[in-house]
Amino acid sequence: MSPGDEHDSFGGVGGSGQTRTRLPEGNSGDVYGGARRPVRSSRSLLTVVGVVVLLVAAIAFANRGGADPADAAPSSDTPGKTAATAATGTRPVTGKNGHIPTGYAHDDQGAQSAATNYAVALGSAEMFSTDGRNEIVDTVYAPDAAAADRDELRKAYGAKDFLSSVGLQEDGTAPQGMTFVSRVIPVGSKVESYTDNQATVSVWYSSLFGLTGVDSKNPVTEAWYTETFELRWVDGDWKVSKSTQKDGPVPVGRDQRASSAQDMENAVGQFGGFTYAR
Template identity: 35%
Template sequence: MNYQVARSSAAYFTDEKVRHATLAAMMTSEALDRQTRNDDNGMQQVLSSLGVTSGNGDELVARGAAMGTRVTTYTDQVATVEVWMAGLVGVTDTNAPMPVSASWTTYTLTLQWQSGDWKLASINSVNGPTPLDAGSDDPTSVDEFRTADREFNAPPYAG
């Protein structure tokens, strides 16, 4: 669960050094290079689609929260865990192409016991389950999201 929360932070999206250090701490030695390439490419695509530039990178809101977990397989050496997550991502810049939006994703994490710790061997994801939007509120303004992102601490993760 903490692995996916760590991969959901704004710094993970925008700071290659943070991303690489995070991956080095959590991935198996065999999976590290592949996941680093995948996430570097993925983050470039996401940032581009969100309209994040060097001038507005501090306006990025990126957070994830685990809604639940389940272990689907387990041995002393390998485990598979599913993590159902809610996420927020977007830019609090009124000129950005995508405002802060919510997503629901289930990640399947294959963990391997390596060097005295559980490390990620692979990460896969599918959309959902996604709850019904009650539609009772209008979306929050860009300014309100900017304020909330700065005033509320992100959930901690072990790392």
């Protein structure tokens, strides 16, 4: 894996203009050299009051809703029409299986939410222990795919040579005094194809991987990947039937000083993850 860096934010600015109106010159000898502003008629005053009342009522109506802002969001069967990188407002999940979000909407937004959260689970440190890996596989994979891929995943993640090469012990845990970091940070997702029962979704993400600690020979580094998930609608939820991964797109790294091992360890322990939603 090769180091990367964080992305920049985008913003915008706006402006307004003013129009100056010259008042007619007065002939009354006013010491201020100009005519007084006309007195507003009662009809004009009533009109202004009416407009203000309507405006206040409109604001109150727009702000009306339950305590949960998501209650005002569009339902899953009528997703909001948004730009490719904007959130839809659709609730991402209805529950969790252990620490993995499950119960996605039966539409393309739900498929994207599922693929994104499954990418996070499959890229987590729990994949390197037998119990954690089995829980993840049983949760995110379709039953037939889980049965077919379980042994292959065990060989990939549990091989002694591989674990040793990344600095882990035989049980997939970090040596004493170190912290193992394996995190996926999604940047975006897109639907490659969609039908009522099948979906292909690609997730672009950065990945943090390595060991924190003074004596670590495998410091935490960053890499970028795109993983494509083939999903099926199984027993009321989206499940993975197959996935493939490729490198990139990889941004140009910036000239930033790397944090200390202690700072990285503190960050991993203090900053929790998210439930991702399209």
